[in-house]
Amino acid sequence: MLNILSGFIGLVALILMIPAALPFxxxxxxxxxxxxxxxxFIGLMSSKKGGQNFCLIVAAFGALRLFLGGGIF
Structure with a gap:
């Protein structure tokens, strides 16, 4: 159950990051x-690691976008 919740949180974060990929x-x-x-973190408490890995990939994508934009753009 925590794996599904983790995957859902990652999906919501990914959808919210779509506008953040635009300039400014x-x-x-x-x-x-x-x-x-x-x-x-929620996925860490689950026995399966699919949701956790998905959330880490989404976080890495957002962090890469922050790095490329200098933290602002």
């Missing part, structure tokens, strides 16, 4: 990366 909206990732990391 990259700073929104400061809000969405912690959501994905919270989903990974």
């Amino acid at each position: 909206l990259g700073g929104l990732n400061w809000l969405f990366v912690p959501i994905a990391l919270f989903g990974a």
Whole structure:
């Protein structure tokens, strides 16, 4: 059950990150990366690791976007 919840949190974070991929909206990732990391923490408590890995990939995508935009753009 926690794996499904983790995957759902990761999916919500990924959907919220779509507008943050546009120029001048990259700073929104400061809000969405912690959501994905919270989903990974929830997935850590599950016996299956699919949701946790998905959340970590979403968080890595957001962190990469922050890095490329200099943390603001």
